[in-house]
Amino acid sequence: xxxxxxxxxxxxxxxxxxxxxxxxxxxxxxxxxxxxxxxxxxxxxxxxxxxxxxxxxxxxxxxxxxxxxxxxxxxxxxxxxxxxxx
Numbered sequence: 018x019x020x021x022x023x024x025x026x027x028x029x030x031x032x033x034x035x036x037x038x039x040x041x042x043x044x045x046x047x048x049x050x051x052x053x054x055x056x057x058x059x060x061x062x063x064x065x066x067x068x069x070x071x072x073x074x075x076x077x078x079x080x081x082x083x084x085x086x087x088x089x090x091x092x093x094x095x096x097x098x099x100x101x102x103x
Contacts, residue, residue: 049077 044059053071057064084092 047082049082051076051078053077054082 046057046059046064048055048057051072053069054077055066055070056068057066059065086092
């Protein structure tokens with residue numbers, strides 16, 4: 018997903034194995050607020066926004082969120098934490 022819309026996957030994607038998988042480890046942050054959902058990735062000590070979805074009258078804090086993984090893709094999550102807004 019990008020900008021709240023589906024993005025077509027490459028039809029010739031090959032699964033990654035070995036050292037290549039190790040390079041795909043990221044720290045991500047998903048900020049869900051009343052008016053938007055912002056996804057950021059950690060780069061060094063800073064956070065870079067990779068996607069921002071304006072809610073357009075919806076309230077994302079009232080719903081659920083998940084990860085869309087097409088085909089046989091897999092996602093492993095470690096050190097998950099939830100920090101409620103203050």
